[in-house]
Amino acid sequence: MRESLKNMKLNEKTFIEEVRFVIMDVETTGLDPKNDRICEISMNIIKDFKEVKGLTTLVNPGVSIPYDVSKIHGITDSMVLKSPKFGDIVNQILDIIYDSVLVGHNIDFDYNFLKSEFERIGYSIPDIYVIDTLDLSRRFCGGLPNYKLETVARSMNLFSKDWHRAENDVIMTSRIFENILNILVKENGVMTLEDLLKMVQ
DSSP states (O other): OOOOOTTOOOOTTSBGGGOEEEEEEEEESSSOTTTOOEEEEEEEEEETTEEEEEEEEEOBOSSOOOHHHHHHHOOOHHHHTTSOBHHHHHHHHHHHHTTOEEEETTHHHHHHHHHHHHHHTTOOOOOOOEEEHHHHHHHHSTTOSOOOHHHHHHHTTOOOSOTTSHHHHHHHHHHHHHHHHHHHHHHSOOOBHHHHHHHTO
């Protein structure tokens, strides 16, 4: 049972086609990672521009989901009642994110919730590489009215009827990331993880 990711071999000199990217999105019971909880998580794996489905599941947060929050993502207490608790899936999550780069739209939100959930059950995640498609979009998708996930997706002719559910948002984020990454590799000479990280600094 791994309790941390301290022995990862991934480094900034790793070639892009060898980097395992994990696109992540969580839905939560609120906005505060210290007090609110994850109620859905989805992770999609991309390596060498090929997608591998990782994990999508509702999560029993152990607390009630406020009505106003439920109206946003559509997840209710009854839906998560028989779902696994975070501790039940923690090893699956560790296996997925091990030796990987986390990617998400406004990734700090998702990462901070993930970190808090780990800490609640006595696990720890050291600093790992993260890439924010929000930052990438602001830099490489100029002229948009805003850089919400749906707005960026629509600018790339990506459409969905199910926004604010983790799996759908991960699919959309994956497409956005792949599109931008292709441009960076073909037109900006991005060859390594280090090159990519410089693009979001």
